[in-house]
Amino acid sequence: MRRGWFIPIVAALGFSFLYAPIISLVVFSFNENRLVTVWSGFSLKWYGELFSDPQMLGAAWLSLQIAAISASIALVLGTLAAIALVRFRRFRGRTLFSGMVSAPLVMPDVITGLSLLLLFVAMESVLGWPQGRGMLTIVIAHSTFCTAYVCVVVQSRLSDFDRSLEEAAMDLGASPLRTFFDITLPIIAPALVSGWLLGFTLSLDDLVIASFVSGPGSSTLPMVIFSKVRLGVSPDVNALATIIIGIVSLGVLTATIIQLRNRPRSSRA
Amino acid sequence: MTTAHDPTIPPPRRLKPWNVFERRLARMGITGRMLVLAAPVLWLLVFFLVPLAVVFGISLATKQFGRPPYSALLSTEEGTVQLTLHLSNYIRLFTDNLYVAAYFSSIRIALISTIITLLIGYPMAYAIARVPDRWRNILLMLVILPFWTSFLLRVYALTGFMRGNGVINQFLGLFGIPPLVMMQTDFAVYVGIVYTYLPFMILPLYTNLVKLDGSLLEASADLGARPLRTFLTITLPLSLPGIVAGSMLVFIPAIGEFVIPSLLGGPETLMIGRVLWDEFFTSTNWPRAAAVAIAMLVVVVVPIMLLQRAQNAVVEK
Numbered sequence: 001m002r003r004g005w006f007i008p009i010v011a012a013l014g015f016s017f018l019y020a021p022i023i024s025l026v027v028f029s030f031n032e033n034r035l036v037t038v039w040s041g042f043s044l045k046w047y048g049e050l051f052s053d054p055q056m057l058g059a060a061w062l063s064l065q066i067a068a069i070s071a072s073i074a075l076v077l078g079t080l081a082a083i084a085l086v087r088f089r090r091f092r093g094r095t096l097f098s099g100m101v102s103a104p105l106v107m108p109d110v111i112t113g114l115s116l117l118l119l120f121v122a123m124e125s126v127l128g129w130p131q132g133r134g135m136l137t138i139v140i141a142h143s144t145f146c147t148a149y150v151c152v153v154v155q156s157r158l159s160d161f162d163r164s165l166e167e168a169a170m171d172l173g174a175s176p177l178r179t180f181f182d183i184t185l186p187i188i189a190p191a192l193v194s195g196w197l198l199g200f201t202l203s204l205d206d207l208v209i210a211s212f213v214s215g216p217g218s219s220t221l222p223m224v225i226f227s228k229v230r231l232g233v234s235p236d237v238n239a240l241a242t243i244i245i246g247i248v249s250l251g252v253l254t255a256t257i258i259q260l261r262n263r264p265r266s267s268r269a
Numbered sequence: 270m271t272t273a274h275d276p277t278i279p280p281p282r283r284l285k286p287w288n289v290f291e292r293r294l295a296r297m298g299i300t301g302r303m304l305v306l307a308a309p310v311l312w313l314l315v316f317f318l319v320p321l322a323v324v325f326g327i328s329l330a331t332k333q334f335g336r337p338p339y340s341a342l343l344s345t346e347e348g349t350v351q352l353t354l355h356l357s358n359y360i361r362l363f364t365d366n367l368y369v370a371a372y373f374s375s376i377r378i379a380l381i382s383t384i385i386t387l388l389i390g391y392p393m394a395y396a397i398a399r400v401p402d403r404w405r406n407i408l409l410m411l412v413i414l415p416f417w418t419s420f421l422l423r424v425y426a427l428t429g430f431m432r433g434n435g436v437i438n439q440f441l442g443l444f445g446i447p448p449l450v451m452m453q454t455d456f457a458v459y460v461g462i463v464y465t466y467l468p469f470m471i472l473p474l475y476t477n478l479v480k481l482d483g484s485l486l487e488a489s490a491d492l493g494a495r496p497l498r499t500f501l502t503i504t505l506p507l508s509l510p511g512i513v514a515g516s517m518l519v520f521i522p523a524i525g526e527f528v529i530p531s532l533l534g535g536p537e538t539l540m541i542g543r544v545l546w547d548e549f550f551t552s553t554n555w556p557r558a559a560a561v562a563i564a565m566l567v568v569v570v571v572p573i574m575l576l577q578r579a580q581n582a583v584v585e586k
Contacts, residue, residue, distance in 0.1 A: 004496065011396035014389050015408075018415055018467060021426035024436045028429065081309035088302055097306075099577070100313040106518065106573055108525020110542045111562045114549060115320035118327050118559065121337050144316045147309065176301055198417075205419045208527055212549070222421050229425050229532065238429075241422040248417045256410045 022245060029238035046239040053236065056224060063204055063221035066135060070142035071199035077143065078150025078195060079188075085151070086158040104148040113212030116141045120213060133215035141213045142206060146199035153198060157191035158184075197251070321566070328559035329354040339556045358560035368561070371539040376568065378455065378530075378540060379523035382462035386519050387512065389463065390470035394511075395504075397471070398478040409475070416468040423465055424532050431457055431533075453535035461529040466522070470515040477511025478504075510579045517576035521569050541565050 032043035050056060081101050084091075091097075104112065120130055120137050130136055165187070169179040185192075207222035214220065228234045330339040344351050362368045397408045415423060430436050431451040438448040451457050481504065489499040527542040534540070541561060549558040 007392045007396050007399075010389065010392035011408075014393040014467070015411060017389070017464065018411070020436075021430040021464070022415070022418070022423065025422075025426040025429060077309045077312055080305050081313075084302075084306050084309065088306075091302065091306070093310075097310060097313075100317055101309070102577065102580075103573060104317060106521040106569070106576060108522055108542060108565060108569065110525050110527055110545045111321075111324070111565060114545065114558055114562050115324045116316065118323045118555070119316070119320040122323050122327075125337060140316060144312070147312070151309075201417050205421065207421050208546075222419070225421055225425070226528070229421075229428070237422075237425060241419070241425065244422065245418055249414060252410060252414050252417055256406060260406060 025238055026242045026245060029235065029242040031235070031238075034235060046235040047243075050236040050239045055219075056221075056236070056240070059219050059221045059224040062135065062218060066138050066142060066220065067200045067203035069139050070146055070203045071196045073139070073143040074146030074150045074199040075192060075196045077147040078199075079154050079192065081147065081151045082154035082158055086155055101148055101151050104145040105152065107145075109206070109208035110212075112145060113141070113209040116144070116209070117212040133213055134218040137213040137215070138210050138218065138220065141209050142199075142203040145206075145209070146202055149198050149202060150195035153195040154188060154191045157188045161187050194255070201248070324559045324562050327556050328358055328563050329356070330556045330559075331355045331357060332554045332556055337555070338553060355556070358557050359564075361557070362560055362564055367539070368544065368564075371541050371544045372564065372568075374539045375524050375541040375565075378458060378462070378538075379520050379526075382459050382466070382523055383516050383520045385459065386463045386467055386470045387516055390467055390474060390515060391512075393467075394471045394474035394478055397475050398481070412468050412471050412475075416472075420465055421528060424461055424528055427457070427461055427464060428452065428532060431460065452533065453538075455534065455538055457533035458530050458538055458540075461533045462519070462523050462526065465529065466519040469518040473514040473518065474508065474511040477508050477514075481507055513575055513579035517572045517579065521572050521576070524569055525565055 028039075029046060030042050030044065031039055032045065033040035081097075085094075085098055085101065088094075116137070117133075120133060123129060124131065130140075166179050166183050169183045170176070174182065205222060206220075207226050210220045211223055211226075214223065225237055225240070228237055326342055327339055330342055332338060333340045340353065340355070342353060344353065362372075393412075397405055397412070400408065428435075432438075433448055433450070433452070435451075437451070441448065451460075485503050485507075486499055489503055490496075494502070525542040525545075526540060527546050530538045530540040530543050531546075534543075541564070545558050545561040545565070548554050548561060
């Protein structure tokens, strides 16, 4: 087949477009100059500044906690929702249910944030709960949209795998619950891991929803970054971005390598 | 109690606690299915569906000083319950030029960015689907990587790239080209949306294109069709679900985008998400913000349904 030049060139340009800004961000995080874009020598001083900023560190710790809790709640809810959608062919309200599960995926953040805030305020005045807003309300909000992402990931894994394994276990007398824990869970485990990680990163990344539902004294990391960045470039944000990008790249690289190693085995089986 | 045990009769099966529990539930008419569904259904009803209803309710109230800062819809006056609905917020949305302009400019910006993203994303997805396996995984990883990196930080990376003394202008300066004003323009907003949402376009397109049967393309070429014709008559129609899914994944969140217009756009870049934000945080007019949210929801509801249909088409294949 004749190969055109058009597609490879556009693809190469596309990839450089995706990566050039990130690479320049990383390079300038090691820049000594305060003017982020004028190179004046290698320095780690912005990293030092970052780690001695109590506001930044406090916000980072809060965000990590929120992300871990939200991802875990979303993991349970999303997995249950995925099981229901893949395994229960027909039930009353299925369309509504699948709509409710997938709509948060694309719902604009400002709507999600505003609607949850208004709910919390209304609930507080009617039920007296939740009292004020802060970490709890952010966790609830994040769990809700992360559930949708976990559900999508687990759903695709569940609909891929061979059901005869589950049927065999049931024929041998295992209860549905036992079958789930002994057969289904180990098979969908990789999807659960990536679902949790996806939820974790999305929660860590969210600015808009958290801004709506957070209260005084509970500023998450993106909220602190946004207020800094809004005023102009700040080199310590470059340093922070470099650390985050480093961790993420390492994670994605490891995941890809593990996946590639496992692939030949699973395709032979 | 008889001790003689007849070996031919199996001993009674001891019920495990779970089975006892299961039977008790079954007697009450509760099945395992209901238990699986209960938690996600309740959670999503309370924290997804009800909030949207609350937004609609509050959009019919008016701003008030106090806590909460909106008028009550239901009030009891002399023993009778009164329902007070205000349409003023919606009337304002249709008559105030600011809102109308923001509404149309959001749609325009989202539409143009989606088309640009499609034009860049399609060849990329096509290339990834056609390269040898070994390369494919690396390229896929390169697409997924930004997806996992912070959205906010990627938008921030663009500001360093496009600002007056940024990387692009320094590069152009090497050739003696005067610096371009890119930041705080609509152009920067387009770049921002395309840049951050490109992976959302590529991934569904790739999933779709990788399943394309190569023999169809060969058959078409054998029958004398030129590559462009083969593309237009075979590849393009078959990849339509991927195009729809990818485009909706870009268009819907772009409509309500707040971070990109406020970091990259100028003061004249009107977008409905930004208007909602200002209405809420700056003017603290919650009912007005709620009405803006409902209006935004009306725009995205059809794309959301299109997306769902496209996704079902991809899943069922």
